[in-house]
Each structure stands twice: as C-alpha cells, then as structure tokens.
Amino acid sequence: MSGDINRVVRLKSRPVGMVKREDFDIVDEPVAEPGDGEFRVKVDYVSLDPAMRGWMSAGKSYVPPVGIGETMRSFSVGLVEASNHPGFKVGDAVAGLLGVQTHAISNGERCYKVDPAQAPLERWIGGLGMPGQTAYFGLLEVGEPKEGETVVVSAASGAVGSLVGQIARIKGCRAVGIAGGPEKCRYVVEELGFDACIDYKAGNLADDLKAACPDGIDVYFENVGGEILDAVLARMNLFGRIAVCGLISAYNSTEPVPGPYNFRSVLVNRLRVRGFIVFDFADRIPEAVRHLGEWAAAGKLKMREDVRDGGVDAFPDVLNLLYTGGNLGKLVLKL
Ligand SMILES: NC(=O)c1ccc[n+]([C@@H]2O[C@H](COP(=O)([O-])OP(=O)(O)OC[C@H]3O[C@@H](n4cnc5c(N)ncnc54)[C@H](OP(=O)(O)O)[C@@H]3O)[C@@H](O)[C@H]2O)c1
Known part of the structure; x- marks a missing residue:
C-alpha cells in the first residue's frame, strides 16, 4: 500500500434547494x-458542472442518481500514479x-488520455x-446555424455559452449573448x-432582445429556461431551432416550474425544439476536440x-x- 490518504466527497443525503455542506x-x-x-489517478482538478445538482436527486434522468454513500460523480483530470491497465501508464494525463x-x-x-503539452x-x-464538446455538438448538430443567421445563447459568459457564441461567429453568424450583469456582458462582447450581449438583470429583456436581434432569432441555444426562454420565444423566426442544453434557473427549485408561457411560438413559427445530452455524441468526441483545439490554436x-x-x-x-452566477468561465476546483 502507498500509505497515502484519499480525501473523498460522499453524498450523505439528497439536497433540498441549494446544496449544503451537511449533504x-x-x-x-x-x-x-x-x-x-485498473489504474489510479492523482486528481489535480475537478470540474464543477450545473448538472451535478441533478445527479444528486432521485428520479428519472439521463443517468442514474449518485447513490447515498457513493463518491460524488464528477469529471476530473490528473496523472496516473499506479497502473495495472495496458492502455494507461504511470505519468499519463x-x-x-x-x-x-x-x-x-x-x-x-469514460476516461481518455489528454495531452498536457497542447493545453493545461x-x-x-x-x-x-x-463543456467544449457540448457547445460544439449542441450548436452545430442540434442548432444547425447557417451563415448570416442570428444565434442567441443564454449563460453566455459561462463554460458552454462562451464557446457557443464564438463558434457561431466562426460559422458566419451574428452572435448575441444573454448574461447577468454589465461586467459579464462587457467580457462577452469585448x-x-x-x-x-444583453444583461437580463437590467430588467428590459424583451426590449433589449428586440434591439440586439433586429432580424429576429434563428437559433437559440438554451442554457437557462424560465423568463429568458419566454422572452426568446417571442422573437424566434419562422423555422427557427432551439437547442435545449440546460435549464439552470430551475435546478434548485423546490416547487414545480411554470411555463413556458410563449409556447405558442413553437406552433406559429414551426420551431424545432430539441433537447440533447453531450453523451449522445460520445463516438464523435475526437472530431470535436480536434476542431476546438484548432480554433483555439x-x-x-x-x-x-x-x-x-x-x-475537496x-x-x-x-x-x-x-x-x-459567481463564476466567469469554466468553474474548476483545484485539489
Ligand atoms: N446537455 C448537456 O449535455 C450539457 C452539458 C454541459 C452543460 N449543460 C448545461 O449548460 C448550461 C451551462 O453550463 P456551464 O457548465 O457552461 O455553466 P456556466 O454557464 O459556466 O455557469 C452557470 C451560469 O448560469 C447562469 N445562471 C445561474 N442561475 C441562473 C438563473 N437563475 N437565471 C439565469 N442565469 C443563471 C450564471 O450566469 P449569469 O451570471 O450570466 O446569470 C452562471 O454563471 C447549464 O444549464 C448546464 O446544465 C448541458
């Protein structure tokens, strides 16, 4: 035995509302x-993802919930420190x-080797x-933007949203973000x-959306739900597409969530509304990573x-x- 200690987070109880240390x-x-x-990884960074809140709750979802007493599920990254696996050797990231x-x-x-020489x-x-793969497949495969179209994305300064708008620009679209507060909006544009980028906290969402999208909205990449979804539905163009990636405004709700009130827009505008989970595209991860890496380089x-x-x-x-909304960019915990 190595004699080292593993410090681990185990789910103790199913949270109600926001998570608490006692959970x-x-x-x-x-x-x-x-x-x-098998092999053992010394974890360096843990990804904090909005979906974690859902993984802690009982009930039907796209993955089984984390069981009581189980290690909290997360995407993490680190270096292999011991291995009896032919595909992973000590020192691999x-x-x-x-x-x-x-x-x-x-x-x-559900593990793959990464190259620390290419990126930290x-x-x-x-x-x-x-998150990068989510932005890539969600926008390009589900949203299907065409050159010259207007793409709107909520949670625009975050891990997924920040990439969605930039990929939309790469594809020749007009990219409009929705984010909370002037500093995040400045970051998204400048x-x-x-x-x-529209500050949804400023209180003029409908008017601001109209001004920022004079030709209406062709593709909406949905990360939030609630009032933001309703405001966007009212501005969608004929045959528009909505890629439903996340509904973070409801993840901590303890009451049933109402709406959307403007659902009629789906009918009159013949919208295509499609939810997706990044795992749907698992067999195409290398393609996404290659394109994302090339655009970044x-x-x-x-x-x-x-x-x-x-x-931890x-x-x-x-x-x-x-x-x-306390994060700016991809939220990561350093161990
Ligand atoms: N379908 C999939 O496979 C998949 C995969 C990954 C992520 N997702 C989803 O993608 C979305 C973004 O995830 P992320 O990892 O990129 O997180 P993120 O955007 O980096 O962080 C979450 C952001 O959501 C915004 N937010 C939180 N509560 C809100 C509320 N009540 N109203 C409006 N905005 C709110 C905050 O930004 P502001 O300060 O701007 O409000 C916050 O910074 C989430 O819904 C997540 O569940 C889906």
Whole structure:
C-alpha cells in the first residue's frame, strides 16, 4: 500500500434547494491499490458542472442518481500514479469520470488520455473537455446555424455559452449573448467578440432582445429556461431551432416550474425544439476536440477557466457559485 490518504466527497443525503455542506460526508480513507485492468489517478482538478445538482436527486434522468454513500460523480483530470491497465501508464494525463476525490481508481471506462503539452490540464475538463464538446455538438448538430443567421445563447459568459457564441461567429453568424450583469456582458462582447450581449438583470429583456436581434432569432441555444426562454420565444423566426442544453434557473427549485408561457411560438413559427445530452455524441468526441483545439490554436476561440482553491472540502460552496452566477468561465476546483 502507498500509505497515502484519499480525501473523498460522499453524498450523505439528497439536497433540498441549494446544496449544503451537511449533504456530504467529506472524509479521509486509505488510498486503494488498482486491481487487474485498473489504474489510479492523482486528481489535480475537478470540474464543477450545473448538472451535478441533478445527479444528486432521485428520479428519472439521463443517468442514474449518485447513490447515498457513493463518491460524488464528477469529471476530473490528473496523472496516473499506479497502473495495472495496458492502455494507461504511470505519468499519463487522464480526464474522465473520476469523482470528487484526491485519488481515483478507474478501469478506463469514460476516461481518455489528454495531452498536457497542447493545453493545461484544467482545460481538458473545460473548453477541450465536456463543456467544449457540448457547445460544439449542441450548436452545430442540434442548432444547425447557417451563415448570416442570428444565434442567441443564454449563460453566455459561462463554460458552454462562451464557446457557443464564438463558434457561431466562426460559422458566419451574428452572435448575441444573454448574461447577468454589465461586467459579464462587457467580457462577452469585448473579449469574446460576440456582436452583442444583453444583461437580463437590467430588467428590459424583451426590449433589449428586440434591439440586439433586429432580424429576429434563428437559433437559440438554451442554457437557462424560465423568463429568458419566454422572452426568446417571442422573437424566434419562422423555422427557427432551439437547442435545449440546460435549464439552470430551475435546478434548485423546490416547487414545480411554470411555463413556458410563449409556447405558442413553437406552433406559429414551426420551431424545432430539441433537447440533447453531450453523451449522445460520445463516438464523435475526437472530431470535436480536434476542431476546438484548432480554433483555439488559431486564436479564434478563447477559453477561460475560473480556478478555485480549497481542495475537496470546498466542493459544496464552490459548486453553488454556478447557481448564483459567481463564476466567469469554466468553474474548476483545484485539489
Ligand atoms: N446537455 C448537456 O449535455 C450539457 C452539458 C454541459 C452543460 N449543460 C448545461 O449548460 C448550461 C451551462 O453550463 P456551464 O457548465 O457552461 O455553466 P456556466 O454557464 O459556466 O455557469 C452557470 C451560469 O448560469 C447562469 N445562471 C445561474 N442561475 C441562473 C438563473 N437563475 N437565471 C439565469 N442565469 C443563471 C450564471 O450566469 P449569469 O451570471 O450570466 O446569470 C452562471 O454563471 C447549464 O444549464 C448546464 O446544465 C448541458
């Protein structure tokens, strides 16, 4: 045995509303040795994803919930430190579903090797990882934007949204973001190059959307839901597409969520509304990573990580930043 300690976050109870420290057991355990066909990763960065809140809840979803007492599920990245697996050797950098813990055992399922020479480790769970792949497939395969069209994306300064607008620009579209507060909107326009960004907290969403999208909206990349979805539905063009990626405004709701009130727009405008989960495109990950990497290398796609310290103990507090808009860019916990 190595004698090292694995500090791990285990789900203790199903949260109600925002997560609380008491919903988790954060404990020290002896580091496990990898069995046959397994390897052990010393985790350096954990991805904080809005979906984590859903993974903690019972009920039907696209993946089973994390069980009570189980390690909290997460995308993480780190270096292999012990291996009995033919495909992964000591020193390899690996990203995948490794959980919120300092030392993870894996059999290689849902894990892949990444290249730290191409990009820093944390980017492989950000712009080159699951959020980047989500933006790529969600916009291009589900939204199907055409040159000259107007693409609107909510949570525009975040991990997924920031890339969606930039890819829309690469494809010759007008990119309009929706984000919370003037500083985020400034970042989205001045640093990411969107054509416009609307501050939904300013209180004039409908009018601001009309001004920013004089030709209406052809593609809406939905990350938020609620009032923002309703405002966008009212401006959608004939045969527009809505890629439903996330509905973060409802993830901590304890009451049923109403609406959308403007659903009639789907009928009269013959909209195509399609939800998707990035896992639907799992067999095409290399294609997405190649394009994202090429655009980033060419300076066309900016990726930003918002890295927080505090180790696994900070997990509940840092996770909640996603639901209060406390992050700018891809939220990552450094271990
Ligand atoms: N379908 C998939 O496979 C898939 C994969 C990855 C992510 N997603 C979804 O994509 C969305 C974005 O995820 P991300 O990882 O890129 O997170 P993110 O955008 O980096 O962070 C979440 C952001 O959501 C905004 N937000 C939170 N609560 C809100 C509310 N009540 N109203 C309006 N905006 C709110 C905040 O930005 P503001 O400060 O601008 O409000 C916050 O910074 C989420 O809905 C997530 O579930 C889906």
